[in-house]
């Protein structure tokens with residue numbers, strides 16, 4: 001089995017396959033994805049643009065657009081399959097149990113409504129609180145994410161980018177969820193603010209005992225934030241392991257390529273080695289390893305057969321024939 005199941009896992013994704021149905025044909029957006037996340041831990045998902053990170057997050061949230069076909073697989077959250085839930089059941093799980101900081105979220109604050117009121121509305125929609133209680137809750141949340149509660153009545157344009165992002169994080173934490181999915185939460189921010197926000201998220205994860213999925217195309221951010229890491233490529237998880245193990249002993253040629261394009265992680269000043277070639281067109285899914293045409297280590301087996309996600313060291317999963 002490509003998932004190590006445990007009652008300590010808050011989330012287990014088992015062999016998930018999703019397709020977008022488009023006029024051009026089916027887009028193989030998520031292929032054979034298996035992952036797990038232990039309660040209270042942070043899982044980083046890293047991969048280049050278009051590799052399926054947001055699609056996977058939306059699948060967990062039960063917010064996939066109508067043109068998605070779930071071909072097969074399971075998403076177990078606290079041992080229950082989310083894909084078998086009705087819309088109403090998912091509505092009760094969303095925000096209360098699983099919440100998300102959406103990609104580009106700080107730009108979706110309504111410019112003509114006070115920030116605090118937007119969070120109050122979100123709380124009233126999902127929790128059984130009076131308006132006064134919700135306002136108190138917002139003040140607590142502001143303290144939690146290190147925003148000055150005196151700014152609750154400001155409009156979004158009166159906030160800096162970092163403040164808006166903190167407000168959006170407060171909104172995601174409003175109902176004390178068990179799992180928060182943060183999709184590129186700091187990409188639009190400068191490096192200093194980025195680090196403050198990352199720090200904050202990690203402190204909150206610890207103090208609130210919540211689990212976190214942290215999505216980024218930037219592997220150095222993932223390295224700083226997450227205990228486990230899943231490396232995605234063209235809709236598949238290429239490698240999934242404890243962060244220390246993955247960075248010390250990357251087993252997949254794609255992961256090695258990704259790491260060698262980040263000098264800060266390797267700590268030396270050698271020449272950067274970008275991976276030659278382009279990700280494949282996902283309008284068809286090959287009967288070979290999806291990374292094969294760019295892989296410096298490919299052989300005949302890689303060209304002819306799909307690999308299986310295999311455990312090559314304790315808890316270290318690799319989607320490669322040759323690992």
Ligand SMILES: Nc1ncnc2c1ncn2[C@@H]1O[C@H](COP(=O)(O)OP(=O)(O)OP(=O)(O)O)[C@@H](O)[C@H]1O
Pocket residue numbers: 020021022027029047048049050051052053054055056065067103217282
């Ligand atoms: N609504 C949609 N309809 C059709 N195809 C889509 C749709 N949304 C995404 N896709 C395709 O699915 C694949 C995965 O996209 P997704 O947005 O999940 O990637 P991502 O890893 O989040 O990328 P980014 O880093 O740019 O945010 C891409 O090939 C994309 O073009």
Ligand SMILES: [Mg+2]
Pocket residue numbers: 053054055103183
């Ligand atoms: Mg995305």
